[in-house]
Amino acid sequence: MLLGVLDHLPLALARAVLAALRGRLSALCWGLTPLVLPLLSWRRRSGPDTPAAPRENKDETVPTPTSVNYHFTRQCNYKCGFCFHTAKTSFVLPLEEAKRGLAMLKEAGMEKINFSGGEPFLQDRGEFVGQLVQFCKEELKLPSVSIVSNGSLIRERWFKKYGEYLDILAISCDSFNEEVNVLIGRGQGRKNHVENLHKLRQWCRDYAVAFKINSVINRFNVEEDMNEQIKALNPVRWKVFQCLIIEGENSGEDALREADKFVISDEDFEQFLERHKDISCLVPESNQKMRDSYLILDEYMRFLNCRNGRKEPSKSILDVGVEAAVKFSGFDEKMFLKRGGKYVWSKADMILDW
Ligand code: SF4
DSSP: OHHHHHHTSOHHHHHHHHHHHHHHHHHHHHHHHHHHHHHHHHHHHHOTTSOOSOOTTOOTTSOOOOEEEEEOOOOOSOOOTTOSSOOSOOOOOOHHHHHHHHHHHHHTTOOEEEEESSOGGGGGGGHHHHHHHHIIIIISOOSEEEEEEOSTTOOHHHHHHHGGGOSEEEEEOOOSSHHHHHHHTOOBTTBOHHHHHHHHHHHHHHTTOEEEEEEEEOTTTTTOOOHHHHHHHOOSEEEEEEOOOOBTTTBSTTOSOOOGGGOOOHHHHHHHHHHTTTOTTEEEEOHHHHTTOOOEEOTTSEEEEOTTSBOEEEEEHHHHOHHHHHTTSOOOHHHHHHTTOSSOOOGGGOOOOO
């Protein structure tokens, strides 16, 4: 219609009208930019394969397993005194069954998977977790794939083979003093946990994997000042947990650990946080925040409900489906959001300094 009107105007006048309109349109576009960019970025984060619409017949009272922690093994080469996922079994699902369960979780709305243990790199010298990482990124196209490890068994050849499929590698480090690490139980013979941490940090740079640090604050490291070392390592995120007691895991008669001597008060934990308040990537997790805000899947792909201070398993998702199992997970979606569980978790959306 606009072109029809212009047909009837003298050429010079038509040019003037078009120039004026172009100016207005350009101003309008710039004005809309702040609105459009977040929408585009959200769209990119969601990805074409992430289910956008609610699934038919979904029970709305059942939480969506957006972010899942799959502890596929309980075996570990360390012996941390406060460990709350101990080697009570040596069971690991066959690879194909684990993949089947992961595909079911994706179908149910999972966007982020975190592989944890025990020590994930112990099984088949890291090949098992490597295959799962590749499957989740390449075939399931999950926006975020991460691993939590003590870092002692990771080799450069693993990064060469699987690094491109991994968004985040989180390494556990509770102290920069090797003697404290030995006291805690994070150490094996001649290997130095801190030296190893720096090596892993460099490999993360070299192979474009986001590097994260997890620390459990306990009686032995609560007085430590970690500012300089954390700044030098420059992780994308530093998760700082308050040592947690879980009945049957690190406390009580049937437990494999006695963590009572590691426990600190809320005030002690606050003081540690206060000492490190200038570290912008620090994410604190008090006992209160941790409870009920994680979806934990054990080695049989059962959700673990920690509501009563111990881990009570649901049935396996492989037997009853995700929705039936997640009902018994004790997972509190609001708590998950409150503790900042949803963050920029895909390396495609991060500004990293490699
Ligand atoms: S490294 Fe982790 S899984 Fe292994 S003993 Fe320590 S806390 Fe437990």
